[in-house]
Amino acid sequence: MSVSRRRVLQAGGGLALAMGTGPLIAGWPRGASAADKIKVASVYTVPVEQQWVSRVHAALQGAQKRGDIDYVWSENTANTDYERVMREYAEAGHQLIVGEAFAVEEAARAVANDYPKTAFLLGSSFKPQGENFSVFDNYIQEASYLTGMIAGGMTKSNNIGMVGGYPIPEVNRLMNAFMDGVQEINPNVKFQVSFIGSWFDPPKAKETAFAQIDAGADIMYAERFGVSDAAKERKVLAIGNVINTQPDYPETVVASALWHMEPTIDHAIKAVQSGSFKAEDYGRFSFMKYGGCSLAPLGTFEGKVPAELMTKVKEREQAIKDGKFEVKVVDTEPKATA
Incomplete structure (x- = not known):
């Protein structure tokens, strides 16, 4: 698994945080308040400096700075390692996993099937899947x-x-x-x-x-x-x-x-916080009106x-x-x- 030093440093004690265990809303765990900080992880196949990924990364860093999330990430992840990294994050209790599935669609969707109480938001050319695999794209x-x-x-x-x-x-x-x-x-x-x-x-x-x-x-x-x-x-x-x-x-x-990935990321975070996350196409949030x-x-x-x-x-x-x-x-x- 390719994990950057930035990820290790930022992870800190984040991996020790437990997943929310409050009552279920629409099948999703939630804490005592919709404003609870959630654990988010991203898996990138390229450096975070790359244009496309940098926009996702910046939006998540902004949410972390606001105090909405604890955020860790892996960059330069080989396609052959992508599924393994996703599973490790899911096993560690991250409530939202973000990434780009373009070259690893089958593997990414298989992971989502195996972790139905984890929210997945992946860049993809294809449709949402099941109840927890949402997709986004650069509709700019x-x-x-x-x-x-x-x-x-x-x-x-x-x-x-x-x-x-x-x-x-x-x-x-x-x-x-x-x-x-x-x-x-x-x-x-x-x-x-x-x-x-x-x-x-x-x-x-x-x-x-x-x-x-x-x-x-x-x-x-x-x-x-x-x-x-x-x-x-x-x-x-x-x-x-x-x-x-x-x-x-x-x-x-x-x-x-x-x-600007902020509208996409913020919508997903709020959905996880409120227990209302579902499989949907987030493409519209890249439109100018949003x-x-x-x-x-x-x-x-x-x-x-x-x-x-x-x-x-x-x-x-x-x-x-x-x-x-x-x-x-x-x-x-x-x-x-x-």
């Missing part, structure tokens, strides 16, 4: 669409490069929404699309981005770490994904689609993006929030047009 296509609008108005070569990890729904829907946003502003843009076959390989992503820039791209969609490094070196622009990397690339990253995603502030690009373009972006953003404009969720693999 609305914010991705807005970044596409900005990219469509900023490109001069009408050639945009896109580098992703794997062509799975979680990646595809954001890329497709970005492309739709680009084309609303500039239907003449052509796209280069590549996948590196890894969730965390910055050198490979960087080399792939270099190739697209050499082929004419003047804006890069940075779905993976490494892409913005290439853009910075070649002095082209980049669009961020999930987290705001502009502080690291102040002259490169124009805008980012931000994922505060699950947003367009990052322009920051260093304030004033550099044309005011007329930003007016269109803000109008579209408001229409999304008001329910007057729906960004399509397209999970199929995006295709290059360049």
Whole structure:
């Protein structure tokens, strides 16, 4: 089992805490108050610094800081170890187990079946299961669409490069929404699309981005770490994904689609605290109307993006929030047009 030193240090006496043994509500143990602190554990297959996982991790750290939970985690957990780590956390009495099940669906769901009084919240492309296996996903296509609008108005070569990890729904829907946003502003843009076959390989992503820039791209969609490094070196622009990397690339990253996991995590915590946790799809909590995603502030690009373009972006953003404009969720693999 791959367990980080951070997890060991933070676990402290947490593993010695007993699971709540109060009366059952909807089949779930609860303590004397819905405000009781609960034990939460996460299992990650990548470093907590990785974009996607970092948002889950940050939301859980925020809940711990508020005093709502005791939180421990394992990172860089091999797929072959994932089930074992989940079981260890369940056996230790953690009431909520969070993670990403994309490569370990069968194993993760088997664990949930064996621990029916434990709540599981896993990133997944599939449906909830039984009474205790809920799923979430990065439905931030609305914010991705807005970044596409900005990219469509900023490109001069009408050639945009896109580098992703794997062509799975979680990646595809954001890329497709970005492309739709680009084309609303500039239907003449052509796209280069590549996948590196890894969730965390910055050198490979960087080399792939270099190739697209050499082929004419003047804006890069940075779905993976490494892409913005290439853009910075070649002095082209980049669009961020999930987290705001502009502080690291102040002259490169124009805008980012931000994922806020707090609404998802907070809903799960409250459900466990109240004894009402059930198997459901948490995807909706990533939508803009729930505060699950947003367009990052322009920051260093304030004033550099044309005011007329930003007016269109803000109008579209408001229409999304008001329910007057729906960004399509397209999970199929995006295709290059360049």
